[in-house]
Amino acid sequence: MKEQTNIPTGKVERAGKFVTTGLKVGTNYLKHYSKKLMNPSLSKEELHADNAEDIYETLSNLKGSALKVAQMLSMDKGMLPKAYTNRFAMSQYSAPPLSGPLVINTFVKTLGKTPNQLYDKFNMQASNAASIGQVHKAEKWNKALAVKIQYPGVANSVKSDLRIVKPFAIRIVGMNEVDMDKYFDEIEGKLLEETDYQLELKRSIEASAQCAHIPNLVFPAYYPELSSDRIITMDWLQGFHLKEFLEHNPSQEIRNAIGQALWDFYQFQVHALKRVHADPHPGNFLMREDGTVAVFDFGCIKEIPEDFYINYFLLTNKEVLKDEVRRKEIYTNLEMIHPSDTEKEIVFFSGLFQKMIDLLTLPFTVDSFDFGDEMYFSEIYDYVDYLYNLKEVRESKVARGSRHSLYINRTYFGLYSILNDLKANINTSQARIQSMIHI
Known part of the structure; x- marks a missing residue:
C-alpha cells in the first residue's frame, strides 16, 4: 500500500x-x-x-x-x-500508512529518541493503519511488541x-x-478522548485487569516507559482480524466460544462496570483458532450514567413495557418522545420504537440466541430502512434519543454485527448476565 x-x-x-x-x-x-x-x-x-x-x-x-x-x-x-x-x-x-520520516519524527518529539534507540528491532513498515493511528511491530526484552503511533495533527x-x-x-x-x-x-x-493516548493507556491497563477473569479473553500487557501522548507500546498478540479468521473456516464450536467471550465481555462492562469499550469494530479484536479472542484499543470508553442505565435496560423487560404509563415515562426519560409531542405523535412514535425495541432486545429475552439467523438481521435492516423512509421520521422537528444512547446503541450494534458474521449461537440468558456481574 x-x-x-x-x-x-x-x-x-x-x-x-x-x-x-x-x-x-x-x-x-x-x-x-x-x-x-x-x-x-x-x-x-x-x-x-x-x-x-x-x-x-x-x-x-x-x-x-x-x-x-x-x-x-x-x-x-x-x-x-x-x-x-x-x-x-x-x-x-x-x-494508507504514514511514511518512515513522519514516524521517526513522532518518536523524537514525544520520547526524545528514535525507534531504533528505544527498541532492539523496529519494523518501519506499518502492520495496520486506521483512523487515529497506525501499528508497527517491534522487539525488546525478547518480546514481540505492538507500537501504536498517532497521526500528526489529529x-x-x-x-x-x-x-x-x-x-x-x-x-x-x-x-x-x-x-x-x-x-x-x-x-x-x-474523539478528543481517543486522541489522548495517556488516557487510553490508563484505561487499557485498568479495563484489562478488571476483565481478565472472563473466559477466553486475552489482553496485552502495556509499557508506560515506552509510551507517550502519541505512542502506546503493548504486547504483540497473535490472531486474525474477523474477515481473515472466517477464511480459515473455523468450527461452529470455536465460533460459539469466541462469540460467548465477546458477549460476556460486553455484558460485564455494561452491567458491572457501567463503562464500556464503545468501539466494537473488527479491527479491535484478534480471533484465534483455539477459541480465544484478543481485545485491545480502549481509546473509546463510554461512561454510563446510572439514570440512563436504569431506563435503557428497562427496555428489555417486557412486563414493565406492558404498562402504558410506565412505558411512556421510560420513553420520555430516554428522550425518545418529547414533552412537546402531541398525543398523536406520542402514539405514533411509541409504536415505531416499540417494534424496534422488540427486535433489538430479543437476545436478552431468551436463554440462547443464534446470531447466525439471517432472517432476524434482515428484519432489523428492513425495519431500519422503513423508518428512515417514513415522512414523519425524516421531517421530525426533534432528534429522538438521549445523547448517551448514541454510543451504547453503537456498541450493541457493533457487537451484534460481529456475532452475526461469526454465526455464533450463544447463551444470552439473564442468569448468565447476572453470573458475569457477580463474579
Missing part, C-alpha cells in the same frame, strides 16, 4: 480537500443522471460506488476525526448503501473536522440537520 509522506493539518487545507471532494461528488451525480437519460432503468449502485470511492479517498488521506466518522458509518449496515459500508469498512484497519483537527464532515454524514445518511448538536457534541468528546 502506498505510504503518505504528509497529512494536511491546517484547517484551510483540510477544508479545501472537502471542497474538492464535494465537486467530485457533484460531477458523479451529473454523470449518473446523464446516463439515466439514455437508460431509465439504471440503478444508483454505480453512483454510490463512485461517491464512496471519492469520499473515502479524501477521508483516508485526512485521517483523524474525518476517517473515524467513516468508520462509525461503516458499522451501521442498515443505514448506508452497501457501497459505502463496504468501502468505509476499510478504515477499520487498512488506511487532536488539533477534531473540532474543525467534525464541522466539515457533518453535512457529508447527514447527506449520506439522509437525516435532516435538526437538533443534531447533542450527538455531534458527544462524538466530539469521545
Whole structure:
C-alpha cells in the first residue's frame, strides 16, 4: 500500500480537500443522471460506488476525526448503501500508512529518541493503519511488541473536522440537520478522548485487569516507559482480524466460544462496570483458532450514567413495557418522545420504537440466541430502512434519543454485527448476565 509522506493539518487545507471532494461528488451525480437519460432503468449502485470511492479517498488521506466518522458509518449496515459500508469498512484497519520520516519524527518529539534507540528491532513498515493511528511491530526484552503511533495533527483537527464532515454524514445518511448538536457534541468528546493516548493507556491497563477473569479473553500487557501522548507500546498478540479468521473456516464450536467471550465481555462492562469499550469494530479484536479472542484499543470508553442505565435496560423487560404509563415515562426519560409531542405523535412514535425495541432486545429475552439467523438481521435492516423512509421520521422537528444512547446503541450494534458474521449461537440468558456481574 502506498505510504503518505504528509497529512494536511491546517484547517484551510483540510477544508479545501472537502471542497474538492464535494465537486467530485457533484460531477458523479451529473454523470449518473446523464446516463439515466439514455437508460431509465439504471440503478444508483454505480453512483454510490463512485461517491464512496471519492469520499473515502479524501477521508483516508485526512485521517483523524474525518476517517473515524467513516468508520462509525461503516458499522451501521442498515443505514448506508452497501457501497459505502463496504468501502468505509476499510478504515477499520487498512488506511494508507504514514511514511518512515513522519514516524521517526513522532518518536523524537514525544520520547526524545528514535525507534531504533528505544527498541532492539523496529519494523518501519506499518502492520495496520486506521483512523487515529497506525501499528508497527517491534522487539525488546525478547518480546514481540505492538507500537501504536498517532497521526500528526489529529487532536488539533477534531473540532474543525467534525464541522466539515457533518453535512457529508447527514447527506449520506439522509437525516435532516435538526437538533443534531447533542450527538455531534458527544462524538466530539469521545474523539478528543481517543486522541489522548495517556488516557487510553490508563484505561487499557485498568479495563484489562478488571476483565481478565472472563473466559477466553486475552489482553496485552502495556509499557508506560515506552509510551507517550502519541505512542502506546503493548504486547504483540497473535490472531486474525474477523474477515481473515472466517477464511480459515473455523468450527461452529470455536465460533460459539469466541462469540460467548465477546458477549460476556460486553455484558460485564455494561452491567458491572457501567463503562464500556464503545468501539466494537473488527479491527479491535484478534480471533484465534483455539477459541480465544484478543481485545485491545480502549481509546473509546463510554461512561454510563446510572439514570440512563436504569431506563435503557428497562427496555428489555417486557412486563414493565406492558404498562402504558410506565412505558411512556421510560420513553420520555430516554428522550425518545418529547414533552412537546402531541398525543398523536406520542402514539405514533411509541409504536415505531416499540417494534424496534422488540427486535433489538430479543437476545436478552431468551436463554440462547443464534446470531447466525439471517432472517432476524434482515428484519432489523428492513425495519431500519422503513423508518428512515417514513415522512414523519425524516421531517421530525426533534432528534429522538438521549445523547448517551448514541454510543451504547453503537456498541450493541457493533457487537451484534460481529456475532452475526461469526454465526455464533450463544447463551444470552439473564442468569448468565447476572453470573458475569457477580463474579
